[in-house]
Amino acid sequence: MNYTRNLRYCRRQFINVYNNSFSTSVIKSQSVQQVAQPKRICIVGAGPAGFYAAQYLLKQLSDCSVDIVEKLPVPFGLVRFGVAPDHPEVKNVINTFTKTAENPRLRFFGNVTLGTYVTLQELRERYHAVLLTYGADQDRELELHNEQQAHVISARKFVAWYNGLPGAEQLQPDLSGRDVTIVGQGNVAVDVARMLLSPIDNLKVTDTTEYALEALANSKVERVHLVGRRGPLQAAFTIKELREMLKLPQVETRWRAEDFTGVDAQLDKLQRPRKRLTELMLKSLGEQSSRQSGDVSKQFLPIFLRAPKAIVEREMEFAITELQENSAVATSATEKLPADLILRSIGYKSSCADAGINFDARRGQVCNEQGRVLQDKETKQTAPGLYVAGWLGTGPTGVILTTMNGAFAVAKTICNDIAANAFDTTSLKPGFDPSNKPIVTWEGWQRIDKHETEAGKAKGKPREKIVSIPEMLRIAGV
Numbered sequence: 001m002n003y004t005r006n007l008r009y010c011r012r013q014f015i016n017v018y019n020n021s022f023s024t025s026v027i028k029s030q031s032v033q034q035v036a037q038p039k040r041i042c043i044v045g046a047g048p049a050g051f052y053a054a055q056y057l058l059k060q061l062s063d064c065s066v067d068i069v070e071k072l073p074v075p076f077g078l079v080r081f082g083v084a085p086d087h088p089e090v091k092n093v094i095n096t097f098t099k100t101a102e103n104p105r106l107r108f109f110g111n112v113t114l115g116t117y118v119t120l121q122e123l124r125e126r127y128h129a130v131l132l133t134y135g136a137d138q139d140r141e142l143e144l145h146n147e148q149q150a151h152v153i154s155a156r157k158f159v160a161w162y163n164g165l166p167g168a169e170q171l172q173p174d175l176s177g178r179d180v181t182i183v184g185q186g187n188v189a190v191d192v193a194r195m196l197l198s199p200i201d202n203l204k205v206t207d208t209t210e211y212a213l214e215a216l217a218n219s220k221v222e223r224v225h226l227v228g229r230r231g232p233l234q235a236a237f238t239i240k241e242l243r244e245m246l247k248l249p250q251v252e253t254r255w256r257a258e259d260f261t262g263v264d265a266q267l268d269k270l271q272r273p274r275k276r277l278t279e280l281m282l283k284s285l286g287e288q289s290s291r292q293s294g295d296v297s298k299q300f301l302p303i304f305l306r307a308p309k310a311i312v313e314r315e316m317e318f319a320i321t322e323l324q325e326n327s328a329v330a331t332s333a334t335e336k337l338p339a340d341l342i343l344r345s346i347g348y349k350s351s352c353a354d355a356g357i358n359f360d361a362r363r364g365q366v367c368n369e370q371g372r373v374l375q376d377k378e379t380k381q382t383a384p385g386l387y388v389a390g391w392l393g394t395g396p397t398g399v400i401l402t403t404m405n406g407a408f409a410v411a412k413t414i415c416n417d418i419a420a421n422a423f424d425t426t427s428l429k430p431g432f433d434p435s436n437k438p439i440v441t442w443e444g445w446q447r448i449d450k451h452e453t454e455a456g457k458a459k460g461k462p463r464e465k466i467v468s469i470p471e472m473l474r475i476a477g478v
């Protein structure tokens with residue numbers, strides 16, 4: 001956008017502001033210069049944190065315009081590329097995000113990567129405030145010898161594979177063996193176990209990518225071990241995910257009775273969600289000896305109190321642990337589990353997208369205080385007009401609801417800082433210039449969306465995701 005077009009845009013914003021929300025008296029009492037200049041805010045990353053922050057800002061600041069720049073040609077981050085395909089109800093948040101995107105004061109620029117396509121400095125020069133919400137796209141490693149072998153992959157990559165993240169189709173996980181060992185017991189680990197053990201007909205009606213459906217249909221996996229360092233009372237999965245596993249057709253869940261020694265006695269001391277989860281595990285354990293094996297063909301095997309120690313060919317060695325004040329402490333005893341495929345699911349971490357970001361590489365997140373990015377770690381001074389929200393700021397914890405609350409809180413901080421003149425919002429800021437660039441606009445995304453849903457309909461699926469970026473760009477009309 002050149003300067004004249006930009007001025008025109010500012011005037012249009014001013015008219016919108018005038019028409020929509022400001023009372024005439026407020027308008028008259030301020031100079032045109034002050035009111036006509038919209039507060040330009042750039043959000044980096046079109047995941048839940050980005051969209052929820054945009055929603056809040058657009059609602060609370062009637063004189064702001066929000067641009068979202070997103071690395072991929074398509075929006076929604078982990079809602080599209082993380083949430084399990086057989087949890088379509090979770091993806092309903094996309095309707096809220098779409099409503100936000102349709103606000104005339106929001107522009108979406110897909111196919112724009114912070115750090116390569118645009119720098120943080122450029123964005124800070126072009127906007128009054130920049131909010132970083134580019135998520136956590138790396139995984140934590142076990143730091144074991146042999147971890148780089150082909151049969152050891154991260155759950156993050158496996159999830160990206162079945163969810164059609166561009167580039168992930170090349171993963172081709174080897175599903176020709178009988179045993180998969182998943183290290184970690186969070187909900188992502190359970191999602192992965194469910195995808196491996198679900199009857200293929202259950203998955204055919206989801207938006208699982210075709211290549212993944214084909215591989216899963218030919219899978220020889222029969223047993224999935226879900227291994228955690230701590231005990232049942234510390235299990236990281238939640239009750240809904242466990243219930244789904246217990247109900248999977250033709251799949252038997254088998255617990256180890258010795259993992260539950262003394263657990264009964266703790267029940268009354270537990271908070272309600274933990275108590276209900278523990279009761280369900282105990283109930284399932286109690287029923288397992290009398291359960292008819294019937295048409296069971298696969299097993300789900302949660303195993304507690306085991307810490308990863310070594311990867312030895314098609315086996316994984318674990319140290320047997322003991323709990324000391326809720327922490328797992330390794331003993332000298334070990335156990336080996338069969339592992340034709342090892343999936344590491346011990347958490348995500350963020351990367352530093354731009355050299356200008358004050359990034360804590362050890363924790364894998366942007367240094368911040370309540371969403372205000374710190375200029376440097378020593379003085380704790382904040383960088384004016386620079387904010388972070390979502391997993392990039394908090395670390396990879398919680399669900400979409402948690403991310404929403406966090407994003408609203410940071411957006412509120414931005415509003416408060418603007419009201420307190422904590423950074424300049426009066427100078428003219430041009431915003432991102434999309435001209436002559438391979439940008440996917442919101443209309444472009446809608447073309448991709450239409451194409452995907454139509455292709456899905458033909459196969460009885462909610463959508464058939466396009467996994468190639470050039471193909472996405474072609475359909476978007478870039």
Ligand SMILES: Cc1cc2nc3c(=O)[nH]c(=O)nc-3n(C[C@H](O)[C@H](O)[C@H](O)COP(=O)(O)OP(=O)(O)OC[C@H]3O[C@@H](n4cnc5c(N)ncnc54)[C@H](O)[C@@H]3O)c2cc1C
Pocket residue numbers: 044045046047048049050069070071072075076077078079081082083084087090112113114115133134135136137159188191348353389390391392397398399400401403
């Ligand atoms: C496998 C998995 C399953 C999950 N399932 C559920 C569930 O069922 N229910 C639930 O409530 N929660 C679930 N969650 C949690 C939920 O996905 C997160 O709470 C939420 O997505 C975090 O939002 P975010 O915006 O911080 O990050 P993200 O969703 O990761 O969004 C970040 C966005 O930034 C973009 N980006 C990355 N780098 C750049 C860059 N350099 N420049 C520009 N853009 C960039 C990314 O492409 C992405 O679109 C799941 C998480 C995972 C990992």
